[in-house]
Amino acid sequence: MSNWSRLMMALGIVAASGSAANAAAPADLVYWHGHVYTGESGEPPRQAVAIRDGRFVYVGSDRGVRAYTGPHTHVHDLAGHMLMPGLIDGHLHALAGGTKLHQCDLKYEAYTIESFRARIQQCLDATQEREPDSWLEVSNWFQQSMHPAGAIVTAADLESMNTRRPVVVNTTFGHTLLVNRRGLDLAGITAATGDPPGGTIGHDSRGAPNGLLEDDARDLIAPLLPKPTFTDDLAGADMALAAFAQQGITTFVDADSSDETVAAFTEIGRSGRLTARAYLIPQIPVAVAAHPDARIEEIAALAKHYEHGRLPPIPDVRIQSAKIYLDGVIAGPSFTGAMLAPYLINAGSPQVPRWVAGPSRGPDPYFSADELRHVVIELARRGLDPHLHVDGDRAVRAGLDAMQALRLAEPGRDIRPALAHDESVDAADFRRFKALNVIPVLSMQWEKPATDTIDNLREYLGPQRFRLLEPAGFLAQAGARVTYGSDWPVDPLNEWFGLKVGITREAATDAGPQYAGRLGADPGLTRSEALRAITLNAAYEVHAEDQIGSIRRGKLADFIVLDRNFLEIPVEDIADIIVLETTVGGRLVYERTPIR
Numbered sequence: 001m002s003n004w005s006r007l008m009m010a011l012g013i014v015a016a017s018g019s020a021a022n023a024a025a026p027a028d029l030v031y032w033h034g035h036v037y038t039g040e041s042g043e044p045p046r047q048a049v050a051i052r053d054g055r056f057v058y059v060g061s062d063r064g065v066r067a068y069t070g071p072h073t074h075v076h077d078l079a080g081h082m083l084m085p086g087l088i089d090g091h092l093h094a095l096a097g098g099t100k101l102h103q104c105d106l107k108y109e110a111y112t113i114e115s116f117r118a119r120i121q122q123c124l125d126a127t128q129e130r131e132p133d134s135w136l137e138v139s140n141w142f143q144q145s146m147h148p149a150g151a152i153v154t155a156a157d158l159e160s161m162n163t164r165r166p167v168v169v170n171t172t173f174g175h176t177l178l179v180n181r182r183g184l185d186l187a188g189i190t191a192a193t194g195d196p197p198g199g200t201i202g203h204d205s206r207g208a209p210n211g212l213l214e215d216d217a218r219d220l221i222a223p224l225l226p227k228p229t230f231t232d233d234l235a236g237a238d239m240a241l242a243a244f245a246q247q248g249i250t251t252f253v254d255a256d257s258s259d260e261t262v263a264a265f266t267e268i269g270r271s272g273r274l275t276a277r278a279y280l281i282p283q284i285p286v287a288v289a290a291h292p293d294a295r296i297e298e299i300a301a302l303a304k305h306y307e308h309g310r311l312p313p314i315p316d317v318r319i320q321s322a323k324i325y326l327d328g329v330i331a332g333p334s335f336t337g338a339m340l341a342p343y344l345i346n347a348g349s350p351q352v353p354r355w356v357a358g359p360s361r362g363p364d365p366y367f368s369a370d371e372l373r374h375v376v377i378e379l380a381r382r383g384l385d386p387h388l389h390v391d392g393d394r395a396v397r398a399g400l401d402a403m404q405a406l407r408l409a410e411p412g413r414d415i416r417p418a419l420a421h422d423e424s425v426d427a428a429d430f431r432r433f434k435a436l437n438v439i440p441v442l443s444m445q446w447e448k449p450a451t452d453t454i455d456n457l458r459e460y461l462g463p464q465r466f467r468l469l470e471p472a473g474f475l476a477q478a479g480a481r482v483t484y485g486s487d488w489p490v491d492p493l494n495e496w497f498g499l500k501v502g503i504t505r506e507a508a509t510d511a512g513p514q515y516a517g518r519l520g521a522d523p524g525l526t527r528s529e530a531l532r533a534i535t536l537n538a539a540y541e542v543h544a545e546d547q548i549g550s551i552r553r554g555k556l557a558d559f560i561v562l563d564r565n566f567l568e569i570p571v572e573d574i575a576d577i578i579v580l581e582t583t584v585g586g587r588l589v590y591e592r593t594p595i596r
Contacts, residue, residue, distance in 0.1 A: 026070025027052045029557075029586060032062045034078025035565055039085045039535050039550035049083065051557040054313025054586035059551055081580065082565045084531070085550050086250025086558035087495055088538035091387075091420045091441045091485025093174070094254045094278075095233060095261040098240030100139035100170070100489050102232075108172055108492055110145040110451070113157050124163045132164035135183070135225055140489065142451075143171045144331050149455035152333050154204065155181050155211025168221060172490050175328045175336060177213045179221055184209055187220050196220070198286030198325065198366040200336070214336050215328050215366075216286055233264040241268070244276045245590035247495050248560035248579040251277040251548060253485065253541065255387060255420060256323045258282075262302070265317050274315040275582075275589035277558075279542045280306075281387050283323040284375060286366045292375050296322070300382040311547045313556060313585030320543065321385040321418070324375065326365045327395040330423050332456035337392030338362045340426060343460045355459055365398040372402040380406050380415045387441075388417070393424040393465075400429055403436045418541055420485060424461070425471050434479035439541050441485040442472050444502030444530070445494070447522070449515040466520060472502055473523035482525065483541050484534035499530045499566075500574040508575070527567055557586040563593075 032048035038059060050058035050068035058068050069075060104123035111119065120138055127136070146153060158167060158180040166183035179187070191207045199217030202210040213221065228236070244252060254261055257280035265278045282299050284292055299322050306319045328336025335343050339361040348354030367375065376386040386406075388399045399419045406415065419433075420441040433440055446453065447470040458466050468474065476482045486498055497508070502525050505518040518524075525533065539549025548558050561581040566574060582590035 025052065026073045027057055027068040028073065030065055030069055030073055030075045031078055031083055031561075032065050032075070034080060034561075035082045036551060037082060037084040037531070037567065038552065039531065040552055049551060049557075049559075051586045054557055056551060056553050056555055056557050059553055078561065082562045082567075083551075083559055084562065084566070085535040085548070086560050086582065086584065087248045087534050088251040088253075088542075088549060089244075089249050089486050089488075089495065089534070090253050090418070090439075090483045090538040090541050091255040091443070092252055092488040092493075093256060093490075094240040094244075094252060095236050095258070095264060096174070097243070097489035097493065098236035098238070099228065099232070101239050102236070103137050103139040105139055106141045106169075108140050108142045108145075110142070110147055112147060113151060113153055116146070116153060117157065117161055120158070120167065120169070121161050121163075124161065124165065124167075130165065134165060136163070136165050136167045137225065138167065138169040141169050141171050141178070143173070143176060143333070144452035144456045149451065150332070153178060154202070155179060155184060155209070156204070158211070166224075168225065173329045173331075173334070174490055175215050176334055177218045177221060179211045179213060181211070183221065183224075184211060186224055189220055193220075196287075197289070200363070214334055215325070228260070230263065233260050234267060237261075237264040237268055238273065241273070241275045243493050245582045246579060246592075247493055248562075248582050249276055249495065250558040250560070250582065250584045251279070251538070251542070251544075253279045253281065253538075255281050255389075255485070256283050257319075262317070262319070269315065269317050272314075274317070275584060277311070277315045277548070277584070278317045279321070280317060280319050281321040281323045282319065283325070286325060289367045289371045289375075292371070293378065296375065296378050296382065299379075300384060303382070303384060311544060311556060313587070315584055318542070320383070321387045322379050323387050323389070324367065324372070325389045326367060326372070326398055327363060327390065327392050330362070330391050330457065330461075331452040332460060335360065335460065336362055337424065338365050338394040338398070339392045339424065340394045340397065341465075344462050346459070353459070355462065361394065362392055365395050367398075369398065369401065372398060373405045376402045376406045376417070377409045380410045380413050383413070383415075385415055386417045388419050389421060390419045391421045391423050393426045393429070396422055396425050397429055400432045400436060400438060403438050404432075407436055414543070416541060416543065418483070421487070422475070423470055424465060425468065425475070427468060427474070430471065430474055430478040430480070433475055434481075438480075439483050439537070440472075440475050440480050441483045441541065442470075442475075442502075442533075443485055443487040443490070443498070444472060444525075444533075445486070445491050445498035446470055446501075447472060447505050447524070448501045448507040448519050449517060450507055450511065453519060454515060468522070469520045471522050472525055476525055476529055477523070481537050481540060482529065482533045483537045484530075494575075495534065496577040497575040499534065500571065502530045502533070503527060503571055503574070509572070527571070531566065558584050
């Protein structure tokens with residue numbers, strides 16, 4: 001070691017000792033005897049932290065933290081457990097997730113058409129007092145897991161059930177509704193009803209509506225459904241927050257915030273019950289794509305109203321982005337992702353398949369190139385970040401092209417655009433994310449062999465596109481700031497399973513032999529890259545990387561304690577991690593096992 005290095009080390013030791021000795025007052029909280037993962041690049045694990053007034057005042061050794069203990073300091077013995085930054089989920093749907101917990105729940109399970117009908121009939125039988133006119137709302141239908149593979153459920157399959165009620169079934173992906181014949185009649189949807197902008201009405205072989213409504217065609221049903229009360233919304237938001245705390249989520253991004261979502265979380269924040277930092281993103285609907293300025297001004301006014309300056313220890317609500325949908329979902333049976341090349345179709349037989357280019361490459365992006373450029377530039381001029389839903393490679397390219405126009409038009413602005421999902425990305429676009437400082441927000445739990453990626457997508461994409469499917473590792477290698485977003489309730493809220501998949505690209509061990517092995521050619525993420533995606537990179541997404549996302553003196557004390565060490569356990573065990581404590585701004589919001 002050089003004399004210069006020794007001198008720097010000595011100065012560092014003196015500075016650390018001095019800061020401890022000169023502490024203004026003892027800390028409120030001390031955690032020690034643990035494995036503290038700070039999330040700061042290149043920094044080794046520490047043993048202890050001290051917290052005062054909701055912020056870290058010390059991060060270091062067990063010996064050094066003693067200077068921060070006083071007669072009223074609460075000292076917690078971590079007993080070797082891992083303490084790390086709280087999780088930041090960069091894309092989910094909080095109120096929808098909480099509300100669906102109250103509905104007829106299909107629980108993301110696989111069904112045959114017969115068992116699908118039987119489960120819905122159970123819900124109808126349990127609520128017979130609501131016959132004949134009350135809607136039954138069914139949630140969490142994983143449409144892609146119907147079996148046999150490729151089975152398509154339509155309104156005709158619901159006709160044999162014992163009910164006169166209108167029934168609507170929500171898919172987990174959130175882009176498709178299945179409505180029974182009674183519901184279609186109430187909505188006035190007939191063979192003559194045209195597709196709305198940004199949506200598709202499914203039809204049977206005779207041209208009659210088949211009950212499947214894609215994307216904005218769902219809006220034909222929405223006005224007929226019973227509107228939840230404000231009390232219902234508060235209950236759903238509270239349930240979401242409880243689920244977040246148990247998972248270790250200390251900050252979340254709600255990536256399509258309705259007025260009801262904003263009102264509910266604002267009220268919860270006002271009453272002091274907000275247990276995670278809330279970033280809400282209102283939508284610019286496809287219906288106003290040609291004339292969006294009024295909606296942009298509404299969102300800008302909301303953002304100004306919720307502009308609170310520096311983050312306080314107590315969580316609050318913020319609005320600084322706008323949501324834009326460019327396409328639907330790439331998986332079958334919807335195939336509403338906007339693709340550069342056509343989906344393949346089987347021109348042979350099931351026994352002797354012959355996959356060739358079909359007539360469809362999905363819809364055109366829901367905003368034209370000119371419309372999208374105008375929207376993102378006008379958002380940027382108001383200091384708002386565009387947050388785009390892009391699933392297919394054509395939608396991804398359209399989003400990147402718009403961001404290139406934004407950077408040319410507003411080169412000096414700190415705008416942090418996000419492209420969410422990015423399930424299919426052309427290899428030519430990998431490096432554009434870093435070059436344009438565009439954040440890929442990825443739902444890592446999809447990066448595995450499963451019904452949606454294998455049974456309902458592999459052959460339809462062909463080998464080259466399938467090889468690049470879910471390209472988190474490729475994007476990370478290209479320098480992109482990969483960020484995690486669960487998209488809950490599209491999938492169950494299980495952040496640790498998602499992180500495990502992001503690293504291994506493998507399904508759960510009980511998924512079945514047909515889903516064994518890794519997905520595609522993507523290398524996956526390292527453990528450090530996965531943790532950074534759900535902490536510091538996600539903090540960057542919301543312009544808060546100087547306040548949250550890592551453990552450093554002066555940052556907010558948002559942290560969690562785990563039952564095992566993420567960095568040292570076998571990688572397949574990451575999915576089984578249990579959060580023991582969740583703390584936000586120095587305040588304990590969840591405790592499974594008391595840390596003493």
